[in-house]
């Protein structure tokens with residue numbers, strides 16, 4: 083398979099480390115537990131661009147087909163889980179590339195939210211927008227203190243599509259989800275724990291991974307097929323909705339993102355991020 087030819091396989095202690103040639107993600111399988119840790123490593127902020135999204139898709143497929151016992155998603159950056167979508171993909175976009183970009187984001191969501199293996203996110207840094215989408219696509223979340231998480235799209239003058247809302251709603255009560263989305267609210271770790279957006283707090287990344295592993299281990303005595311089918315039944319309606327509307331969703335996104343007012347807003351937001359980075 084093409085994917086195999088892109089992979090290098092290294093052994094670190096009892097762990098097998100698989101990394102893509104471009105190294106935007108690594109997959110490390112713990113030989114004792116059989117759990118795969120999928121790490122995003124795209125400096126400076128794990129912005130989800132086309133290449134990172136393709137890598138994520140490939141890595142998730144790899145983990146599914148390797149029959150790992152579970153998947154833990156995390157980041158190699160010590161303060162940022164993911165800054166969400168790379169705004170440079172949406173600002174003054176290239177016509178073909180932006181289509182591939184959005185299609186790849188749909189692929190990642192379908193693969194992660196619909197994954198047959200137990201999934202958990204070790205959120206070791208800030209997790210706005212697309213970062214929050216990834217985290218809420220997993221079944222369990224452990225976050226480090228003093229970071230923020232949320233769907234802040236309305237703050238940028240953009241709208242979170244229905245399937246972003248599905249993930250959010252699979253975690254939060256409807257009333258809290260609706261208000262947070264309308265406000266574009268970012269929750270601190272403590273607030274996220276209080277509303278149930280995350281499940282646990284850990285003081286270090288290692289501890290977060292241990293807690294995620296313990297969550298995945300809680301299924302050890304459950305029949306894997308029964309568990310996977312039960313999870314998929316819970317998520318089937320959300321997944322089917324995007325499967326049915328993929329093309330319309332892409333066209334809606336392209337129409338929306340190409341509006342002059344949206345382009346202007348994205349440009350101003352990028353400038354503000356750059357100014358902040360200089361100060």
Ligand SMILES: CC/C=C\C/C=C\CCC/C=C/CC(=O)SCCNC(=O)CCNC(=O)[C@H](O)C(C)(C)COP(=O)(O)OP(=O)(O)OC[C@H]1O[C@@H](n2cnc3c(N)ncnc32)[C@H](O)[C@@H]1OP(=O)(O)O
Nearest residue numbers: 129165166167168169208211212240241335338355356359
């Ligand atoms: C009906 C509707 C149908 C369809 C809808 C259509 C379209 C809408 C859907 C689109 C959905 C979008 C979801 C998203 O994910 S949008 C992205 C939202 N992300 C953010 O708002 C995060 C912004 N970043 C930050 O808040 C901070 O950078 C962060 C807290 C992550 C890290 O802070 P830190 O101080 O550590 O780093 P910075 O100095 O801020 O940043 C370093 C450099 O990285 C650049 N940067 C940061 N984030 C992004 C990004 N998301 N994309 C691109 N670039 C980013 C930043 O500018 C700095 O760059 P340099 O100055 O160093 O060049």
